[in-house]
Amino acid sequence: MDHNESKQEPTASGTVDQVLSFLQALLRPQPNEQPAATGRAGPGRPAVLPADQLWLALLVSMIRQMNGFACVWRLITWEGIGNFPLVTITRDGIRKRLLHANMQALQGLLWRVSAALLVWTSPFQDQNLAPFATEVFALDQSTLDAVRRQCQDVREEEEGSPRLMVGKLLGFFDIRRQQWRRILFRDDIFVNEKHLVEELFHGIQVGTLILADLGFFSFAFFDWLGDLGCWWLSRVREKVTYEVVHVYVQQENAFDALVWLGAYRSDQAKHLVRLIEFDHAGLRYRYLTNVLDPAHLSMLEAARLYARRWDIEMAFKALKMELGIRIWWSSHQLLVIQQLWCAIILAQVLHALHLRVADEAGVDLFEVSIQVLAKLLAHAPARLTDESLISLLVRKGKEQGLIRPSRRYQVIVPVLLQPYVPAPPDLLLTRKHRYAHRRRGEDRYDRDIFVPRFFSYFVL
Secondary structure, eight states: OOOGGGGOOOSOOOHHHHHHHHHHHHHSOOTTOOOOOSSOOSSSOOOSSOHHHHHHHHHHHHHTTOOSHHHHHHIIIIIOOTTOOOOOOOHHHHHHHHHTOOHHHHHHHHHHHHHHHHHHHGGGSOTTSOTTSSOEEEEEEEEOOOOOTTSGGGTTOOTTOGGGOOOEEEEEEETTTTEEEEEEEESOTTSOGGGGHHHHTTTOOTTOEEEEOGGGOOHHHHHHHHHHTOEEEEEOOTTOOEEEEEEEEEETTEEEEEEEEOSBTTBBOSBOEEEEEEEETTEEEEEEESOOOTTTSOHHHHHHHHHTTHHHHHHHHIIIIISOTTSOSOSOHHHHHHHHHHHHHHHHHHHHHHHHHHHHHTSOGGGBOHHHHHHHHHTOOSOOOSOOHHHHHHHTTTTTTSBOOOOOOOOOOOOOOSOOOOOOTTOOOBOOOBOTTOOTTOOGGGOSOOOOOOSEEEEO
16 A cells, blocks of 8 residues: 555554554555555546555454444544544445445455464464374354344344345364464355365365364265365264274273274265264263374374364354454445454454463463453553563453463363274275265265355455
8 A cells, every 4th residue: 555654653552553553564565466446447536545444444443342334434534543544434435435345455455364374373383283183173164143133224124034144154263373264154044064065175285184063974074074185073973873893992981993984784984983982970972083093193182182173163252252243234245244354354363362372471272361352452552662462461461361260171081991902904994885865976075076156255
């Protein structure tokens, strides 16, 4: 962006200003890149509100947990945003500007923030999580909240009307780096999440470990992941049948064995898998994985690793609660997408700060409250000294309730009283598969061609 004001260095910065400076730097045109158009070309009055200023105002409004486009308008016309000058524009002008905005600048910012934060978080990632895996992703989906009937164009709709429904998100959350890596959005909330995974997995690295939600449980899906070269770990669905091939260890409160999924000829999985079961506090915990060697993934490590699948649940919660997409500022589809993109951009920054504060404070990640972190960013002191944002959060973390004892469930597995029995070296690892309730040629995971069915997607 070419503004004289952007060359002025402020003497001091608030916490929001520091986050804003990071985003503003990423918005600057890159080498050999043409600046995004700020308005339509041709006769008439030129645009007075640059796209960069518009997106930054929207982002700051969401950081501060404001509740509508009127707040964006006041930032632009009254308070000021970043190094940009105040602009005289009406509230309706802001809405029209958003409806005709060039989305390339916002999409480019999403990519740049994600790419920059992958590098920034790399030294702080937890390499002790499944060191045999290339990456560790949690996989899950979440249905987005409906738009409010107060919005003018849906005011006459009845409760539960399909026009009020926004859509569904499906995503990978990087457990080691605490970053969204890929997110797909579809406006059909009734679609099964298994129908969306093909585009999400396109180009995934071989050796990636997937922590899958129970909603994805499927023999075909697990075999498809194995054929992609991915590791996976899942809970066990009730009433699933299997055939035990080799028992590693068996005692009253623990069981670890290699099994074929599907005990009947009509429904049989292709790849041999491992079944892990143990009792604790009167409950039976059951997991399936294609990591067949207990030396790579012990019973305790499997249980602790799957407990980290909860990270993506908390990341979805942060998007909705801390970053405000539980309340949509408009029912217009384009404005909903803009708000969603901005929330994901801010989520990347929020999770990166969460990871960095925990590392600098020398505490466990879950001893740092992401909810309190979001509130501190929203209600930060107006001005700071030369102290950095991270050091301020670490120094005042306990005082402000940011750093406190974690209440996360601690995984406990029984003590194994017997040694593991090694599996035979000539064990068959694959067999001819057959999936129940599928007509020949209709297995979606065997298709080579995928036809996109999404309204919009974000691949980070």
